[in-house]
Amino acid sequence: MSSDDGSELTADAEPISPSDFEKISISSEDKKSDSSSKVKERRKSSTSKPKVKTIRPGSTSNVQMNFVNTHEVHVGNNITYYSSPCAPAPDFVRSTSALKKTAEIKELLSCKDVVTKEEILWLSSHVGKRWRDVGTLLGYDCGQLDQFEEDYGRSGIKQSIYQMLLDWKNSRLDEEATVTVLAKALWKGKEREAVQGWVNRKGKPEPPLSA
Incomplete structure (x- = not known):
């Protein structure tokens, strides 16, 4: 190559081979790809939900949590209870x-x-929840x-x-309102502990009537 004055000019540039041209093209595409991925990461980070810090059980530190644009947030453990229909508790039955x-x-x-009347007063404190069964055996109906x-x-x-036992005594003749009638009703009515206590009480001096 010659200049205007006719002297020879030397060119510094060297010709580029096809393989080098491909490398340059690939490098340019990689830069574009990296730039695009960074933009996507920025977008993803800006739209992601805020992280919630987990509080360990027993921790006493104060932790402040801010929730923004959230839905159905749950804090704490999930506890599930399984239960079956409870059968009614059996009535208490004395060990008679x-x-x-x-x-x-x-x-x-x-x-x-x-x-x-002293015996009736004592029995009223020792007959239990089966007193209605005893009353039935003494001739009372459910309404009474x-x-x-x-x-x-x-x-x-x-x-x-x-009051039931007193009414029974007062409404019967003396030969009907006897110990044997009442004791048998208590025994058959499953109030046998009262019968046993009555036996233990028999022969002891009766306390004065206070009711």
Whole structure:
């Protein structure tokens, strides 16, 4: 190559081979790809949900959490309880199976003495939840037993039992309101502990009537 004055000029540039041209093209495409991926990461980070810090059980540190544009946020553990329909609790039944008819109990069951008010007062504190069964065996129907409970139940079940037994005694002749009748009703009505206590009480001096 010659200049205007006719001198020779030397060119610094060297010709580029086809393989070098391909390398340059690939390098340019890689830069574009890196730039595009960075833009996508920025967009992704700007639209992602805020992270929620997990609080370990037993931690006493105060942690402040900010929720922005969230939905159905749950904090804490999930606790699931499984339960089956509960069957009604069985009625309490005294352990009366061990109580047998001893000689003393048999003597009480055959006693022809008239029941005293002192004995009725004592029994009203020792007859339990089967008192209605005892009342049925003494000749009362359900309506009459309900009436005793309605009239005296506010003062406690003891008062209902006392009034029922007192009514039974007062409404019978002396030969009907006997120890044997009442003791048999208690025994058949599964109030056998009361019978056993009555036997233990027999022969002891009776306390003065206080009710």
